[in-house]
Amino acid sequence: xxxxxRTAESTDLRLARERRQQAxxxxxxxxxxxxxxxxxVQAAGRKSTGGAIRHRAPRRGQLMNDTSTETDTLxxxxxxxxxxxxEAFARLYQHSAPRLFGLCVRLMRDRNEAEDVLQxxxxxxxxxxxxxxxxxxxxxxxxxxxxxxxxxxxxxxRRESTNTEPLDFERLPDANPGPAGLAMASAQYLRLERCLxxxxxxxxxxxxxxxxxxxxxxxxxxRGQVPLATMKSWIRRALLQLRTCLET
Amino acid sequence: xxxxxxxESDLRYAEYVLGVLDADARAAVEQELAASPQAAAAExxxxxxxxxxxxxxGTETPPPQLWTRIRAALEFDAPAAAADARGGWWQNIRxxxxxxxxxGALLAAACAALVVIATHRPPSPPIPYMAATIMETDGRVGWxxxxxxxxxxxxVVPGAPQPVRADHTPELWLIPRGARPVAVGLISTHAPMxxxxxxxxxxRLGPTARLAVTIEPRGGSPTGQPTGPLVAAGMIGAAxxxxxxxxxTPQRRA
Numbered sequence: 001x002x003x004x005x006r007t008a009e010s011t012d013l014r015l016a017r018e019r020r021q022q023a024x025x026x027x028x029x030x031x032x033x034x035x036x037x038x039x040x041v042q043a044a045g046r047k048s049t050g051g052a053i054r055h056r057a058p059r060r061g062q063l064m065n066d067t068s069t070e071t072d073t074l075x076x077x078x079x080x081x082x083x084x085x086x087e088a089f090a091r092l093y094q095h096s097a098p099r100l101f102g103l104c105v106r107l108m109r110d111r112n113e114a115e116d117v118l119q120x121x122x123x124x125x126x127x128x129x130x131x132x133x134x135x136x137x138x139x140x141x142x143x144x145x146x147x148x149x150x151x152x153x154x155x156x157x158r159r160e161s162t163n164t165e166p167l168d169f170e171r172l173p174d175a176n177p178g179p180a181g182l183a184m185a186s187a188q189y190l191r192l193e194r195c196l197x198x199x200x201x202x203x204x205x206x207x208x209x210x211x212x213x214x215x216x217x218x219x220x221x222x223r224g225q226v227p228l229a230t231m232k233s234w235i236r237r238a239l240l241q242l243r244t245c246l247e248t
Numbered sequence: 249x250x251x252x253x254x255x256e257s258d259l260r261y262a263e264y265v266l267g268v269l270d271a272d273a274r275a276a277v278e279q280e281l282a283a284s285p286q287a288a289a290a291e292x293x294x295x296x297x298x299x300x301x302x303x304x305x306g307t308e309t310p311p312p313q314l315w316t317r318i319r320a321a322l323e324f325d326a327p328a329a330a331a332d333a334r335g336g337w338w339q340n341i342r343x344x345x346x347x348x349x350x351x352g353a354l355l356a357a358a359c360a361a362l363v364v365i366a367t368h369r370p371p372s373p374p375i376p377y378m379a380a381t382i383m384e385t386d387g388r389v390g391w392x393x394x395x396x397x398x399x400x401x402x403x404v405v406p407g408a409p410q411p412v413r414a415d416h417t418p419e420l421w422l423i424p425r426g427a428r429p430v431a432v433g434l435i436s437t438h439a440p441m442x443x444x445x446x447x448x449x450x451x452r453l454g455p456t457a458r459l460a461v462t463i464e465p466r467g468g469s470p471t472g473q474p475t476g477p478l479v480a481a482g483m484i485g486a487a488x489x490x491x492x493x494x495x496x497t498p499q500r501r502a
Contacts (some may be wrong), residue, residue, distance in 0.1 A: 093318070103305040114308075136288070136289060141296055153274075188296070188300035212303050215268070239263070241317075
């Protein structure tokens, strides 16, 4: 833990040096004793080591395939991204883009659009990284939420729903291909999957269809040819049962 | 455990995370999330519950040029934009938050920040920034507002404001001397907000104007004038502008 804190601090100091350097390059007449970037870093360092980085044990953000010798978690990369560290941002992209792109392709059903969404998502991630609050959850979940929100916003902007494929909630196969290898699946995913399987199949199929198509209640009801109220009640019951199941 | 109304609002956050709400309902939830820490926490819980399902989508390798596109969109390679790296210091809300977290060092911190900022933009004349510390009646710093006149925006960072009761939201007002309050926008007790300022609003900013916060029903004052209690206020100051001036007269040594 202490080591991680120091790593973060040294990143701050390095950033400060760079800023100071840039400042000196652009303002060679800057006097040495003006309040300089060190001041900012002291302010920043206090907060970052006490807050984000130390608090969060690297449980599920831990990178599984990190071949480098460093052991940064996604959380650390995201916090460094918030401080303007482009290298951390590049590594964040490298480690999370394939997973997020898989989700974009699934949601948009069009590779070009999926690329646009992923681009928008990472632009947002860079600009809004400072809003990530580690006490409210892991970096992985935050990145997924940003990406998915971008995709859903874009789906809502389409004048008409392009996905009108009929849904048969009675017979729809429980297509849950799962992660390529279940060995790669997180404990959270496996738990959610178990809970989904305990639901009435109509409910779980509605939830999966909603999750992977980004469709509104209305679109789901139309595609499934069920009344809107029925669709709402299926999904709401599913959500309440999932909440209970995941609490135990 | 959960009363029906608890369930009802909790379900809205679940529906938001799942993505079944239409655009209007989504926007309404987003506004709620920005205004209420409880709502944000409930939504975060639903993220933890539901978003692991994304793993079932599997992975796909994005084309290599996508990273180039992202870098280009963020202007990483534009050398002139070095200081504006991530939309500029202005975007670094975290920095502002840290700087203004403790009220004591506020002014010094703002000056220091602006000294650094000024040095990042070499040959420009002093840039018009204004700032206000919006104090609550008990003397605590409720919010800090910094105004970038050239870009017509104001960033409002919460310090340690009193919590706001449910279904209500803090609203920021500009009160020019001797004039009626003008609505600036809804702010949050826990998240920094960037507000875009209209030209007429920008024209009225100045050291004789004051900023005030009242507590209004969710969605903002229904009348266009403050209806709720005044909880915090502060004068707009030109202090950071003088800090800029300081940065441009480097011979002044301590």
